[in-house]
Amino acid sequence: MLFASQYLQQQLACHPEWEAAFAHSQPYAEGELMQQAAAAIQPLSDHASVVRVVRQIRHREMARIAWRDLSGMASLAETLRDTSDVADALTDAVLRWCYAELVTKHGTPRSFFFDAQQLVVLGMGKLGGRELNFSSDIDLIFAFPEAGETDGKRSLDNQSFFVRVGQRLINTLGQTTAEGFAYRVDMRLRPNGASGALCVSL
Numbered sequence: 001m002l003f004a005s006q007y008l009q010q011q012l013a014c015h016p017e018w019e020a021a022f023a024h025s026q027p028y029a030e031g032e033l034m035q036q037a038a039a040a041i042q043p044l045s046d047h048a049s050v051v052r053v054v055r056q057i058r059h060r061e062m063a064r065i066a067w068r069d070l071s072g073m074a075s076l077a078e079t080l081r082d083t084s085d086v087a088d089a090l091t092d093a094v095l096r097w098c099y100a101e102l103v104t105k106h107g108t109p110r111s112f113f114f115d116a117q118q119l120v121v122l123g124m125g126k127l128g129g130r131e132l133n134f135s136s137d138i139d140l141i142f143a144f145p146e147a148g149e150t151d152g153k154r155s156l157d158n159q160s161f162f163v164r165v166g167q168r169l170i171n172t173l174g175q176t177t178a179e180g181f182a183y184r185v186d187m188r189l190r191p192n193g194a195s196g197a198l199c200v201s202l
Contacts, residue, residue: 004070007134011063018060022067027078028085033061037089041097050097051172054090055179061086062134084132088123090182091138091173095121098168102161107152109144109161114151117144119162119199121169124189137184138173141191142166142199162199 012019037057044050065082068074074082099119109117125139126132144162149155156164173182190196 005066008063008066008070011059015060015063018063019067022064025064025068025073027074028082033085034089034092037093038096041093042100044097047101047168047172050094051175051177052179054094054172054182055177058086058090058182059179066134080131080133083134083136084127084130087127087132087138087183091121091123091140091169094172095119095165095169098165098172101168102165103150103152105152106154106156106161107150109148109150109156109158111146111148111158115146117146117148117158117162119144119165120202125186137186139186139189141187141189143202144199145202147201159197159199159201163197166199 040053040057041050044053061082065074065079065086068082069079111117120143122128122141122143123138124141126136127138127140132138142162144158146158148158150158150161170185170187174185175181187198188194190198191200
């Protein structure tokens with residue numbers, strides 16, 4: 001089985017303890033992976049640690065998925081669902097971390113009626129269809145509910161705030177480090193494509 005995937009060979013050579021865990025693995029319950037990613041990433045205090053942990057989680061989960069797929073433990077439907085769930089979980093956890101980081105600098109973005117605002121991230125393409133494969137980019141669209149500004153001393157308008165969150169998210173997932181990258185993020189499906197604003201209000 002290992003000879004069918006050089007990637008799996010490399011990961012198990014670095015982490016031989018994973019083999020026993022994979023051999024006795026079970027499919028995740030709904031939302032379980034999302035909770036695990038959040039628990040691992042939210043407490044981190046610096047961006048470099050987030051970048052490192054995101055890649056560690058992705059390598060572990062991709063190796064687990066490959067093991068289950070190649071050993072016949074998982075159906076094609078499970079494999080595609082799991083690869084999509086890993087991308088969802090890591091994107092969500094990184095988004096929450098980046099949002100919190102920017103809030104500490106600029107305050108919480110609020111509407112003109114003072115309602116707190118969150119970034120809306122839409123998965124498109126294979127991710128949106130729950131058919132992500134091992135090498136897919138993730139196609140995303142960023143939006144936020146309403147115009148307004150942050151409530152901190154270094155205030156920003158909401159669009160500027162969420163553009164910065166989005167850029168931080170893209171960089172965290174996409175930059176290449178010694179441990180590789182997590183995901184290449186493609187934003188060209190947004191309104192007006194590459195010439196459109198990175199993030200717009202609903």
